[in-house]
Amino acid sequence: MAVHIATLPDLDAVIALRLVLHRLGLASDMETLRAxxxxxxxxxxxxxxxxxVPPDPAPTAGTxxxxxxxxxxxxxxxRDxxxxxxxEARAEQAERDGLTVVVGALVVIALRTEVLIERHPKKGVTIRFHLKPISDPLLRNVFSQLLGLFSAAPPGQDAPPPELPQ
Incomplete structure (x- = not known):
């Protein structure tokens, strides 16, 4: 399984993540994902x-x-x-437009047991991570990728937008 995942092109990996959330009953509309x-x-x-957990130095939406x-x-x-x-993602052609823009939201929703997402009518969405020390190497890798892709830039610098597959 790891070999199949590792060889997925970036866009197919993001689509697979969206599909697995849908299969698990965690699908969200694009408005929620963007928020x-x-x-x-x-x-x-x-x-x-x-x-x-240090930020990954070279993250992409696909990684x-x-x-x-x-x-x-x-x-x-x-797992199933x-x-x-x-x-399914290898053959899937639908939903490609706009999906990579919300890869971070897809990841946050996938980690539902690790992240608390709260909606506030006047403030929007608040995200809180509820974690014990991260020892699982797969989970450390996911959060390292998140930090590398979405952490704010150092003071005085603009954060670059995440690299998104074409």
């Missing part, structure tokens, strides 16, 4: 939940999606859905 995505950098700035798929494939509650989604 979660907008709140992600601020949530990642509160690094107390991610001690010892983040593949890391999350590998994590989901190891979990007995999501992840296997199905990886195979």
């Amino acid at each position: 979660v995505q907008v709140g992600l950098p601020a949530a990642l700035e509160r690094r107390e939940a991610l001690p010892g 983040l999606a593949r890391a999350t798929l590998a994590l989901l494939a190891e979990d007995p509650t999501s 859905a992840a296997l199905w989604a990886v195979e």
Whole structure:
């Protein structure tokens, strides 16, 4: 399974992540995904939940999606859905437009047991990470990718937009 995930092109990996969330009953509309995505950098700035996890120096939407798929494939509650989604994504052509823009939101939703997403009518979406020290290498990799892709730039510099596959 890891070999299949590792060889997925970036866009197919993001599509597979969306498909696995749909299969698990966690599918969200694009408006919700965009709202979660907008709140992600601020949530990642509160690094107390991610001690010892450095930002990945060269993340992409595809590497983040593949890391999350590998994590989901190891979990007995999501393994079958992840296997199905990886195979389905190889042939899937729908939903390609706009999906990579919300890869961070897809990851946050996939980690539902690790992340609390709260909707506030006047404030929008708040994201809080509720984690014990991260020792699982797959989970560390997912959060390292998230930090690398969505952490704010150092003071005085604009954060570059995430590299998205074409």
